[in-house]
Structure formats: C-alpha cells, structure tokens
Amino acid sequence: MKQVDNQWLRALTAHTPELVIQLATRLTQDWQISYETVPQRGLSLLQLQDSVFHEPYYLGEIPLSTAWVNLKTGNGQNYQGAAQVMSDVPNLATSLAICDAIFMNQLEGWQEVADLIEKGRLIRQEEDKLRGAMLAKTKVDFSLLSQEESDAKS
Amino acid sequence: MLKVDLPGIWQDEVQQQIFRQLLSCMSNPGTIADLSLSLGESTALMGVLATLLDNTVTLHDIHTLVPEGKRRFLNSPTASLSEARFIVADGAIAPDTNFNPNLGTLASPELGATIVLQGRQLGSGKLTLSLTGPGIPSAKESKVTLNGFDDAWFSRRQEWVSAFPLGIDLILVDATQVMIIPRTTQINTV
16 A cells, blocks of 8 residues: 655645745646635634543634645646645645645656655654653653652651 | 636635625515626526535535536535425426425424525516515515426425425526525415
8 A cells, every 4th residue: 555645744834834835836837726626714623532531522723724726737637636734824725735736746846845845844853852852841750749648648 | 926716606705795695685585686797607506506505504406407516616515305405406397296395493494495496587588476575565566577487386385485484495596697585475476
C-alpha cells in the first residue's frame, strides 16, 4: 500500500498564509482552476472525549476552511487536490488544495512546493522541540505526593 | 491574485441577493421575481436550490432535474420523498398517488416539505390560478398564468394544506423567474 505523507499540510501551514497563496497563484497563473465543490469557510465544533468518564464534549469552536479543486494544465490534463485547514484566511484552503494537486501529481513547479514543505517541516520541528521542553518543565510527579502523604501518616 | 472559476450562484453575495428576492416572493404570494441578473448562466432552479440548501437540508430530486456535477455543489443529503425537506419535480408531470410529501407535525409544522416545481413559463400560459390569503391585498385577488405546470399539482396541494398548519410550500420556477405559494395561500384554478 502506498504510504501517504499526512504531514505536508502541517508543514505548509507553518509558513504565513500569504507565502502559500503567492506560491499557488504563481504556479497556476497559466492554468485553469475550478472548484469541484463549493469551498467552505466558517466555524466548526470540535468534539473531544474526556479522559475520566470517556464522555464526548465540545471543546469549542474552531475556524475551518475546506476546498477541493480541479487544475486544468496547459496540455489539457486535469488534476485534483483538496485540503481542510483550521483557518479562516480567504483563499488559504484553496491554495493548499492547489499545492496538494501539484505536489502529489508532480506537476510543473512541484519542487518549489516540496522545498516549502521541507522548510515548514523544520519550523514545525523547532516548535515541537520548544513545546516539548515547556511541557517537560510543567510535568508534575504525583508519585512524590503519595510519598509525602505516607510520610505525614507515619 | 488567485483566480478560481466559481459561478455566481455559489457565491455568498449572489445568494444573498436571491434570498432577498425569495423572501419578498414568500411575503407576497403570486409575485413573480426575475432572477436573471443574479443567475449568470445558471437556471432559476439552481439559483433557488443553491441559496436555500446546504448540508443540513435534505433533497429528493424525483425527476433528476439537478445535474450530477451540480448535485455535489449543493452538498445536500438525499432523502426519501416522504422525509425530504426539499423536493424538486417537473411541473409538467402530474404527481402520482404515491407522491406523499412530509407535511410536518403539529409540534413542528416547519418540517413540512418545500416543493420546487420546474415549469416552462411563469406569467403566461393556459393555466390560471386565482390566489387569496395573507400577503395578497384583500381588495384584489391575485391571478397568475402558468405554462408547463400540470393542474394536478394544485388539486393535490389542496389536500396537503387542508390541515393547517401542516402542509407544504410551493416554489414555482421557469428558466429565470420564481414565484412562491406558501401553505397559507388559497388557490382556485380558473
């Protein structure tokens, strides 16, 4: 089974939306782009499960945009791409869907998309490292608490 | 700037224009509104459906009037005839005896279906409807003529709206125009 890289979207969204939109605009300036469904932009309710009773609850509303596009290239071939992103920046989901079509089908300019993904991956790695360090600092060791309780009883 | 082809009826601003016209038609039964300025190359049927439907509103397209490609754009789930919130039908084909739309319940009469009938022409034709009721000035009855609508639709409608507030609302469309007959309107065929 073909392994699908599901981190490319996270890597691209590490950059400013303007950068991604500019790249998508430049790479497709001679192509015809159309939507396969109506692009959506709005709020969505994020449902999670609580860790105690395992009951579902709504964390809150998140901005969500989706797009599904068809690219008709200069030689008349059609290629499709889609994206769903937690953002309400106009044209961002469309630009990501275009990048998806270009990158996955290795269309003209795909190397530029790949380079942007690689740079985004490095940015995300730095962010993850920073967050990991912050999380480690705030970690509470509850085993010490039970030790203190037993000390107090004795 | 990113340029993506998206016909006007799928854009928010155009849908708001159409919605205002539909609201006006609903308030003034028998009024025919011309949507051609908002439609571009689309039909009034698609303009109305694009404006009123989304992924929370079910649709039953009994005569397959919505092309497959456009159906995906509507993003509206398909439901059976008796459960659908919106039903699209060819006005020239009389409803058969099994055509039983959702009339809502006393607790929720708003669940009654809206039937969108596609005909040839609003405002001319052999079939004449005389309308009275809320939204129509009592001093004059509103007469509308129709072409490409079977009169059986209006006799069946009498049954469907007989237990008000239960019932159905009718939206009649031709290529570019729309007219609405809510369940509160009384119809006499002339």
